[in-house]
Each structure stands twice: as C-alpha cells, then as structure tokens.
Amino acid sequence: MKEKNNIRQSFNARALEWKDGDFKNLLDLGCGSGEIIFELLKNNKVKFAYGIDFSEKMIDLAKKEAKNIKLEKKSQFEVKDAENLNHLSKNKFDIILAIGLIEYLENDQKFIENIRKLLKKEGILIITVPNNSSPFFVLDYIITLIYRLFKNNFLTKNIFNFIKYKILKRKSKKEIKPFPQKTYNPKKLNTFLIKNGFLIEKKIFNLYASEWLARLFPNLLNIFKKLEKLENSYFKYWGKNYIIMAKKIE
Numbered sequence: 001m002k003e004k005n006n007i008r009q010s011f012n013a014r015a016l017e018w019k020d021g022d023f024k025n026l027l028d029l030g031c032g033s034g035e036i037i038f039e040l041l042k043n044n045k046v047k048f049a050y051g052i053d054f055s056e057k058m059i060d061l062a063k064k065e066a067k068n069i070k071l072e073k074k075s076q077f078e079v080k081d082a083e084n085l086n087h088l089s090k091n092k093f094d095i096i097l098a099i100g101l102i103e104y105l106e107n108d109q110k111f112i113e114n115i116r117k118l119l120k121k122e123g124i125l126i127i128t129v130p131n132n133s134s135p136f137f138v139l140d141y142i143i144t145l146i147y148r149l150f151k152n153n154f155l156t157k158n159i160f161n162f163i164k165y166k167i168l169k170r171k172s173k174k175e176i177k178p179f180p181q182k183t184y185n186p187k188k189l190n191t192f193l194i195k196n197g198f199l200i201e202k203k204i205f206n207l208y209a210s211e212w213l214a215r216l217f218p219n220l221l222n223i224f225k226k227l228e229k230l231e232n233s234y235f236k237y238w239g240k241n242y243i244i245m246a247k248k249i250e
Contacts, residue, residue, distance in 0.1 A: 023094040029082040030101040034062030051077045085114045095124040103182040112196045119248045131242040132183035136210050143212045186242050198246035205239030
C-alpha cells in the first residue's frame with residue numbers, strides 16, 4: 001500500500017464532493033503524474049491547472065497523459081522545486097493544492113508565506129499532512145523504529161528477509177519507503193495557518209490503516225477499508241491523514 005498514492009486517491013473523492021467554485025486557475029504543488037489535476041478538469045472544477053513536481057519522470061507522464069486525454073490546452077506541467085516559487089506571478093491562483101507535500105519541506109513558514117503571495121484574495125489552500133495523533137500513525141512509527149534498528153544487523157536482517165520472502169511470499173525486494181520527514185498535530189497546524197492569515201473552512205480525517213501491516217498482510221486491506229466508517233464517528237480523529245481547506249483572508 002503506497003501511502004502517498006492513497007492520500008491522493010482519498011483527496012480525489014473529497015474534491016469532487018466539495019461545492020463548485022469559480023476556480024479559474026489551480027496550482028498543484030507536488031502534482032506527481034497529474035491525476036488530481038485531470039480529475040478536477042474533467043469534472044469542470046477548474047478552468048486551467050498548473051502542476052509542479054521535482055520529478056522529471058512524473059512531469060513527463062503528466063504531459064503525455066494530458067495529450068492523450070486532450071487536456072493539454074487546459075493544463076501546464078513543469079519540473080520545479082516546490083520551495084522555490086519565485087517564478088510564479090503573485091495573486092494568480094484561485095486555489096493551491098499541497099497534497100502529501102509539506103512534511104518533506106524544510107521551512108513551513110517560508111512555504112506558507114509564498115502560498116499567500118500566489119493566492120488571489122480569498123483564494124483557497126488545500127493541504128494534507130500525516131496526523132501524528134493517530135494511533136495508526138503511532139503504530140507505524142514504532143514498527144519503523146524497530147525495523148531501522150534491526151535492518152542493518154546481519155542476523156536480524158536475514159531473519160526479516162526469511163519471514164518476508166519465504167513465509168509471507170513477498171515477490172518484490174524493493175525497500176520499504178522511509179517514514180515521512182515531519183509529522184503534524186492537527187490543532188497546532190490549524191493555529192499555524194490562522195496566524196498566517198488563513199481561515200479554516202473544512203477539516204477531514206481519513207486513512208484508518210497501518211501502512212506496515214497492510215504491506216505485510218495484504219488481506220488486512222479489506223478490514224482497513226471498513227474502518228473508513230470511523231470518519232463520521234467520535235473516533236474520526238484516529239485518521240492517519242488530515243486534510244484542510246483554508247481560505248486566504250486579509
């Protein structure tokens with residue numbers, strides 16, 4: 001289970017539920033292969049979309065897909081660093097997306113100041129971050145620490161590989177992705193955005209799953225999917241993913 005992909009998939013579903021707006025220009029930071037942009041364009045949520053990603057491979061895929069589905073005139077993709085946005089015009093965008101991005105950036109303050117400059121008056125910012133208050137997050141964090149502690153030890157490494165590839169019959173020997181660089185407390189993040197001139201308009205928790213357990217035991221995915229019902233319960237704050245829609249205010 002690739003967590004970032006699941007975050008983007010969950011966002012796609014939410015984005016289509018939100019009310020239509022007069023969003024002429026959209027900026028997707030860390031756009032990947034452009035899946036969110038294409039989904040929003042096809043459903044007439046935005047009129048033009050601009051995608052940035054540091055991966056040349058991802059941008060090439062996005063450009064090819066845009067051409068294949070005849071959306072190249074409504075979209076533009078560029079290989080750029082999301083922390084260097086000086087080449088973009090100020091007050092240009094109606095909506096900016098940062099999906100599974102800011103936990104990898106070095107300076108949140110600089111990033112949010114740049115976002116404010118790029119957004120039009122009452123422009124919308126949508127971000128997702130790992131919720132470090134989630135028990136699923138804590139569980140994955142503990143397992144990650146244990147894994148890192150033993151993975152370089154010759155004996156434990158071989159035991160781990162035996163369990164993974166012989167007992168669990170895992171075919172791929174691809175290294176599991178490292179844990180996100182930063183984590184966030186939802187309340188503190190809300191306060192941070194408010195202090196920087198944003199009004200929180202919508203908050204959603206989702207992704208009630210352990211990435212590690214889903215990788216080791218794929219059959220658990222069906223159980224994790226059923227746990228998405230927690231989103232509408234008292235336990236909604238257990239969601240590993242936190243989505244915020246915030247509006248720029250003067």
